[in-house]
Amino acid sequence: MTPAAPPPPASPTPPTEHTTRTLTGVPALAPLLARGALLSPLRRPRPDADLPRTRLVLPGLRVDPARLAAYERVCGFPTGADALPVTYPHVLGFPMAMRLMSGRGFPLPVLGLVHTSIGITRRAAMPATGEYGLTTYVEGLVPHRRGTEASVVTEVRAGGDLVWESRSTYLARHRTAGHAPEESSAAPPEPLPTRAEWRLAGDVGRRYGAASGDRNPIHLYPLTARLFGFPRAIAHGMWTVARCLAEHGTPDAATVRASFRAPVLLPGTVTYGAEGGRFELRGGEGRRPHLSGEAGPWPVA
Template identity: 80%
Template sequence: MTTTTPAATPLTTTPALAPLLARGALLSPLKRPRPDADFPRARLVLPGLRIDLARLAAYERTCGFATGADALPLTYPHVLGFPLAMRLMSGRRFPLPLLGLVHTSISVTRRAPMPATGTYELAVHVEGLTPHRRGTEASVVTEVRAGSGPDRTPGGSGAAPVWESRSTYLARHRTDAAHPSPQAPAKTPEPSAPLPALAEWRLAGDVGRRYGAASGDRNPIHLHPLTARLFGFPRAVAHGMWTVARCLAEHGTPDAAVVRADFRAPVLLPGTVTYGAGDGRFELRGGDGRRLHVSGEVGPYPATGRGETPYPAA
């Protein structure tokens, strides 16, 4: 993976998602993805962010979290950083087409509880590109620091992030299967047997629309069967981050936690899924228990015996 220390580019407000999604769609046919392509080096920084409590409550209700507590769910900072990530990934300098880009995994570290009434500084950058057996994968890092007082320049080194994540996004394209890159990551092995089934959820057809309204992510594959069919899906598809949030709402997380989740197969809406968990792991399978949609693990931070590691091992 190519890495860099990007310079900070301060923002004064959260970017609007709709124009970014439209720009990304228009530019997608012009992109020629490859793992050695250049990518945007900017680190977008948004200081002084306050949480919209009404929007937070809508998110909590949609994902199954309890409402009313002065604490952000572990997955909510991803929603806060998503517009900044879209600003980077929808631009001309980002080499992967936004249309068809697949969210393949997310790793999250939360070092302390995050009050919903707090003030935060967001920072997002593209960490690099990696060859994948099915194309090219981009890693996008989101960091959240508590406060943004006069003692710290926005985007400066300052205090360590209270929350950080690394998301991987895959652009599928033809690769040289006869000569695979030695850097190409190995596929995370699937669990050999299903985890104990603890709940069965019947998902309504409007889950994607409700999550889109709460999160701002209104990708057409999630909204309606007609728009999903334009991208090759028979029905609307649940957001990957909704599936992880719903699992973590059921599982629970420590105040200081390390989480990793892999998105393995889309969840079609409406549909029935089975939630399973055990020994710090969780998963979401099809109603018959055979098809694995999401697998993940939850642990305390710092992880016992591993020291302070900012991301779980892939």
């Protein structure tokens, strides 16, 4: 009898080395989404699969003021200030992350990939008129009770100094061997005090998609969302966290942690709750959690 294999590691294991590839411009998202969709049926996710060993670097990036203003409007940030919202570098780096995830070396199918969490550290204010260098790489894979998660890191530098970094996890759902931790049976936390109620229009996904470049069909129209199993279009997860942080506020040097719990259907009504450094978004008369997170100063005391 063949002995049982040991359980996979509980934390992501980065590739032994990366090959750096310098880009001359921002990759176009639409072809990358199409390529990822075409390759998805060929991929069988495994936590021990090999990872892309490429580190993408994009130097000399400047922000498009018109797209930034559109992003600020749809997310609720103040417009016109010479400062990037704390979530905006994710938009800048997402095409590079998608280039890695849609490539032949990425072991998870892009179709159905779910953004489950993001952690952000901003070390200083980031002028909208500044020049930045971006770096993106896949850090590792971890087993999840519902499949396998990939961890993708994005770093932003100004004048050679690291000023912003994020770590996003993306879940590919599949059957597991039972090695991942079971879901906690503890009672869900009580809702945070309600600070606002937002009625979301049906075009939020299209407006955010135009500002961010992320025109995934599940966010655009009821018909295109139904093709992927949703009753109608859903809001981008990064829109929900950006909208909460626009209301919550963050210092120039800040940390943010957010977990995406359940999709927000469009149109719809959600409640924003906050207390201290914590914030959340709920639906269904305030009972169903869509997003939970916390934000505070960096470095953490």
